[in-house]
């Protein structure tokens with residue numbers, strides 16, 4: 441069925457929202473959180489606009505004072521390009537955690553739970569050509585995050601990476617600390633906290649980085665995309681003081697035109713204009729960069745930007761029949777340098793030049809170039825193995841690829857590797 445397929449590659453039709461807003465409603469994540477916390481919930485309060493879930497598993501823990509030096513490896517490695525490499529099947533060391541052990545797993549990403557039987561997607565290790573990536577050690581990371589905030593800012597892909605990070609930490613420090621998950625419904629912020637360390641790992645919903653009509657973490661399925669391309673302070677004030685900030689923004693822009701608003705959403709005297717997507721993307725990233733330049737404490741904060749996460753919606757791109765997609769894929773793509781049409785090099789260029797300019801102005805944002813390595817992983821998407829938020833029609837059931845999710849990633853899986861790379865960057869100045 442061509443319909444959902446086309447919407448995903450942003451054909452001009454805007455009469456219905458693309459699949460990633462329909463199926464990944466934030467609400468569902470909250471449902472997941474509630475369901476998965478059955479055992480650990482101690483109290484639940486609506487006080488001061490926040491829902492609080494407490495997991496009181498075990499409070500007295502060894503703090504594991506460990507030394508960070510053991511992690512820093514020789515500076516000669518610092519020039520190594522971590523993003524050029526290949527996937528190696530490694531079912532000894534991977535997955536880094538078990539899906540069913542992660543209390544905060546999202547039903548959107550829990551492919552095994554939703555019936556996927558070929559589980560090899562969990563067993564791939566990323567091997568850079570010129571060096572090794574350091575082994576992810578949750579204790580070491582928590583030590584680094586003591587009294588600090590690590591915030592993921594962006595869309596549902598970024599949220600998937602946040603879930604991965606929470607799972608990497610959650611499953612590794614089972615017997616320590618009080619862990620908690622808070623949801624601030626009117627600030628789009630979810631906070632995972634490890635109390636022993638006073639460390640938080642947070643996700644802030646901000647799919648286009650600048651203010652937009654898709655900012656509501658639950659109700660963002662809107663037929664039309666409108667951004668205030670110059671306006672970011674409403675969001676920025678939520679994460680500016682964080683110590684580590686991981687940004688992304690890509691898929692929500694994939695339309696030929698975006699409607700830009702000069703004025704505010706609240707008042708009726710705003711001016712709206714259709715602007716070519718690339719132009720509006722550039723404006724938004726400029727607003728973002730200007731905000732960072734002025735507001736971020738550059739001696740304190742480490743900043744990262746995740747490059748485009750590729751989609752695998754057109755099997756013809758990897759030599760299969762037209763009309764197919766990632767559904768039923770079990771193998772990775774072996775062709776070195778493979779690129780599908782699911783990622784847009786022009787948008788990558790804009791990201792790069794924005795970072796370069798920021799660097800000239802004295803602010804370093806590390807671009808984590810995960811596009812190429814993720815391109816190889818056409819089998820890593822949930823496909824039909826995830827919770828379906830809307831019930832399926834008979835037509836869909838008869839044709840599973842019509843409702844396959846070829847955008848997000850199963851966990852454990854590809855985003856764990858993104859986090860291993862993030863980890864390498866946090867501990868080394870690449």
Ligand SMILES: *[C@@H]1O[C@H](CO)[C@@H](O)[C@H](O)[C@H]1NC(C)=O
Pocket residue numbers: 488489626627
């Ligand atoms: C969130 O909601 C609470 C309770 O309604 C309110 O006190 C608070 O000011 C709100 N915060 C924001 C940022 O809107």
Ligand SMILES: *[C@@H]1O[C@H](CO)[C@@H](O)[C@H](O)[C@H]1NC(C)=O
Pocket residue numbers: 504505506507510575577578579580
């Ligand atoms: C993680 O680091 C801690 C402290 O440095 C160390 O004791 C522990 O053995 C490490 N864990 C793994 C799995 O390497």
Ligand SMILES: *[C@@H]1O[C@H](CO)[C@@H](O)[C@H](O)[C@H]1NC(C)=O
Pocket residue numbers: 523524525788792809811812
């Ligand atoms: C991302 O990595 C790929 C593979 O190493 C490379 O071809 C591409 O130029 C990189 N892009 C950026 C912006 O660094």
Ligand SMILES: *[C@@H]1O[C@H](CO)[C@@H](O)[C@H](O)[C@H]1NC(C)=O
Pocket residue numbers: 531532
């Ligand atoms: C790893 O994969 C190999 C080859 O598929 C298989 O023979 C072996 O049993 C697997 N080991 C584990 C621990 O799953």
Ligand SMILES: *[C@@H]1O[C@H](CO)[C@@H](O)[C@H](O)[C@H]1NC(C)=O
Pocket residue numbers: 587588589638639640
């Ligand atoms: C806990 O961490 C926050 C940052 O997330 C910091 O502002 C606060 O001072 C820390 N509390 C203590 C007691 O160190």
Ligand SMILES: *[C@@H]1O[C@H](CO)[C@@H](O)[C@H](O)[C@H]1NC(C)=O
Pocket residue numbers: 737738739740
């Ligand atoms: C920036 O961060 C450093 C290190 O945490 C701190 O000492 C300094 O006071 C901060 N500067 C401002 C203006 O907040």
Ligand SMILES: *[C@@H]1O[C@H](CO)[C@@H](O)[C@H](O)[C@H]1NC(C)=O
Pocket residue numbers: 757781
């Ligand atoms: C996808 O890429 C191929 C070549 O790589 C090109 O021929 C084709 O036109 C592209 N399709 C779209 C829809 O851009």
